[in-house]
Amino acid sequence: MRVGIIGGTGDIGEGIAMRLSSAHFVSIGSREEEKAVYTSECCFAAVTKMGLACSVSGCTNQAAVDRSDVVILAIPFRHIEPTLASLTGLEKKIVVSPINPMEKRDFFVYTPPPEGSAALLVKKLLPPGTRVCSAFNTVAANKWRVFSEELDLAVPVCGDDPMAKGVVLDLVRSIPGVKGYDAGPLAASFMVECLTPLLLNIARFNKMKDVGIQFR
Amino acid sequence: MRVGIIGGTGDIGEGIAMRLSSAHFVSIGSREEEKAVYTSECCFAAVTKMGLACSVSGCTNQAAVDRSDVVILAIPFRHIEPTLASLTGLEKKIVVSPINPMEKRDFFVYTPPPEGSAALLVKKLLPPGTRVCSAFNTVAANKWRVFSEELDLAVPVCGDDPMAKGVVLDLVRSIPGVKGYDAGPLAASFMVECLTPLLLNIARFNKMKDVGIQFR
Numbered sequence: 001m002r003v004g005i006i007g008g009t010g011d012i013g014e015g016i017a018m019r020l021s022s023a024h025f026v027s028i029g030s031r032e033e034e035k036a037v038y039t040s041e042c043c044f045a046a047v048t049k050m051g052l053a054c055s056v057s058g059c060t061n062q063a064a065v066d067r068s069d070v071v072i073l074a075i076p077f078r079h080i081e082p083t084l085a086s087l088t089g090l091e092k093k094i095v096v097s098p099i100n101p102m103e104k105r106d107f108f109v110y111t112p113p114p115e116g117s118a119a120l121l122v123k124k125l126l127p128p129g130t131r132v133c134s135a136f137n138t139v140a141a142n143k144w145r146v147f148s149e150e151l152d153l154a155v156p157v158c159g160d161d162p163m164a165k166g167v168v169l170d171l172v173r174s175i176p177g178v179k180g181y182d183a184g185p186l187a188a189s190f191m192v193e194c195l196t197p198l199l200l201n202i203a204r205f206n207k208m209k210d211v212g213i214q215f216r
Numbered sequence: 217m218r219v220g221i222i223g224g225t226g227d228i229g230e231g232i233a234m235r236l237s238s239a240h241f242v243s244i245g246s247r248e249e250e251k252a253v254y255t256s257e258c259c260f261a262a263v264t265k266m267g268l269a270c271s272v273s274g275c276t277n278q279a280a281v282d283r284s285d286v287v288i289l290a291i292p293f294r295h296i297e298p299t300l301a302s303l304t305g306l307e308k309k310i311v312v313s314p315i316n317p318m319e320k321r322d323f324f325v326y327t328p329p330p331e332g333s334a335a336l337l338v339k340k341l342l343p344p345g346t347r348v349c350s351a352f353n354t355v356a357a358n359k360w361r362v363f364s365e366e367l368d369l370a371v372p373v374c375g376d377d378p379m380a381k382g383v384v385l386d387l388v389r390s391i392p393g394v395k396g397y398d399a400g401p402l403a404a405s406f407m408v409e410c411l412t413p414l415l416l417n418i419a420r421f422n423k424m425k426d427v428g429i430q431f432r
Contacts, residue, residue, distance in 0.1 A: 107404050108404075109403075109404070110406075153432050156414070156418065182421040182422055183414065183417050184420075185322070185323060188323050188324075191414040191417070194407050195414070198399065198411070201400040201407070202397050202398075205397075208431070212431070213432065215429060216369050216427065216430050
């Protein structure tokens, strides 16, 4: 699959890129192309060092869209509007939101927008009919970036287009140690986004690190 | 520990009673005492059949409060107000809410009250200073009631009183196969209550049964 990662130089984007690039063609996008190229070189070095194949390149965010079938928005919540406004052609792609709107107070709090969730806001801002899914919300970036560490976690996927959701579930399940689950329509995505502040609270109050989730 | 279970004849209450009664003194409460006695007899039979000790009795909801140090509200969300209005003495107890406000539409949706969560509503309705925790939200009743089945799941606990939260965590951890986690203050409980409709969606859309959660 051809996968573009918008904001791919951030922790989450880099983690996802590293885990996907041995089985897919990954384009790491960034507002600064040079930074994306550097991240792609780091990713290539880490993945091939493990004796695995790796297909990754760095480019602008727009090029990452143009080169891909699936586009992952690895950006902070506050960047959703300006980033989407700066990109074209997303209506022809499957757009994946791993975004979790939250605030850090004495503890982490889920703070969804009036639309109900970050994924629903993404859908509202894109042309009608754009296929939007939520996935990769519970990625603990530090764990995903340490490529020698085996993953053991669940990634719930929400979406309204069954075909697009199937493609994203296949993408998730192509990562060793990761189980993909259908978590319902995009309107159910707030219950998945809400997991991330919960996991951060669990980590914080139980002195744990990089907590992920598994369904039993 | 002396544990009272309000609404203990329901699926969730019975499941919790069965898992606690070999290590604690459990009083199953009900609006109908006879029903509570019957449930306690079923519980006793199932637990002793496994060769385990069992201390359980059936009584009215008020007696279950009076006899206990920890009171678990195993009631549906819509029963919170009338049930709490019918009971006295809760301000001297540790009150535990396993309640998850939700609706079943095409999928399960978390529907918190204006207070923010069921646990926060419970706290608001009880006298100031009452020690309220949330716990046991993610109990899959069918799994908990099949006593021969080993559990392997996480139970997050929220609360504002550290001592009370410690007691509830000890109670949770006394159940074989169950890991208790501090999930922060009571204001964070909505992110735990939200897990249950998510787990029901995961079960529904992936043809699974009695899905629980584990942190990794």
